[in-house]
Amino acid sequence: MHVQAVLFDGFDPLxxxxxxxxxxxxxIATNGGITVELVSAEGARDVPSGLDLVTLRATARLDPERDGLILVPGAAGATEQGDPEDDSIPSRIARTQRTALPALLSAAMERPGSTVTTVCGGSLLLAMSGLLKGRYVTGHHDALDVLWGLGATVVRARVVDDGDLVSGAGVTSGLDLGLHLLEREFGPRVxxxxxxxxxxxxxxxVWRPTGAEPAHI
Incomplete structure (x- = not known):
């Protein structure tokens, strides 16, 4: 299984x-069963995060035709937006819409063999690109109302598994997301x-759209 972790200007390192x-x-635990790389919509480049001290290097362009996982993070910065061009989280996520990233993610989500995963504000990035209409998803608690407004079906869970779309809530849920993906692909022992x-x-x-419909409690 190959993992492409997407970087964009202002991403959240965690x-x-x-x-x-x-x-x-x-x-390592699967003797090479998983490979990982850092990618961007533009290709190989140094990508500044939302934390001034942290820059990561993308080594390739996001390839929507490659089977495996695509990991989409959120942004780091102030939660309140004062101006569309400021360094707040909403502004940084909105600026991804001016890049090739939405089209690349759309292409990935349209084909079998690819699973898109998000952490925190990553689900908002997909929703702003029009890619979450009717999909079950979670995200950072501050963005849930916005996700609803953009057509997603929001579930207040730490990890939501909707098949080829798996989302995590706040930033630390990325650890839970990673462990769930390991279990889903390789089983509980790994x-x-x-x-x-x-x-x-x-x-x-981990919430999935399966099983008995619960009564209201």
């Missing part, structure tokens, strides 16, 4: 590195050994 390190460790390595116990139920 949204990327949390799940990516989990999946990288999963690659996920457990990585969980022990990181001394992190997953929280809550």
């Amino acid at each position: 949204d990327v590195l949390g799940p990516l390190e989990i999946l990288y460790a999963g690659g 996920a457990h050994v990585v969980e022990e390595l990181f001394a992190h116990e997953r929280r809550g139920v």
Whole structure:
């Protein structure tokens, strides 16, 4: 399984590195069953994060035709937007819409063999691109109303698995997301050994649109 972790100007480093390190460790635990790389819509380049001290290097352009996982992070910065061109999270996510990223993600989501995953504001990036209409999704709690307004079906869960779309809530949910993806792909023993390595116990139920319809309680 190959993982393409997407970088864009202003991305949140923990949204990327949390799940990516989990999946990288999963690659070791599976003797190379997982490979990971950092990509951008523009190709190989140094990509500044939303934290001034952190820049990561994308080594390739996002390839929507490649099977595997695509990891979409949110942005880092102030939560309140004062101006469309400021360095707030809403502004940084909105500026991705001027790049090739939405078209690349749309192409990936239209083909079998690709699973798109998001952490925190990554689901908002997809929703602003018109890619979450009618899909079950979660995201950062501050963005849930916006996700509803953009046509997504919001579930207040830490991880939501809607088949070829798997989303995590706030930033630290990326660890839970990574462990769930390991279990989904390789089974509980691989996920457990990585969980022990990181001394992190997953929280809550991974929500899926399956099973009995619960009565109101």
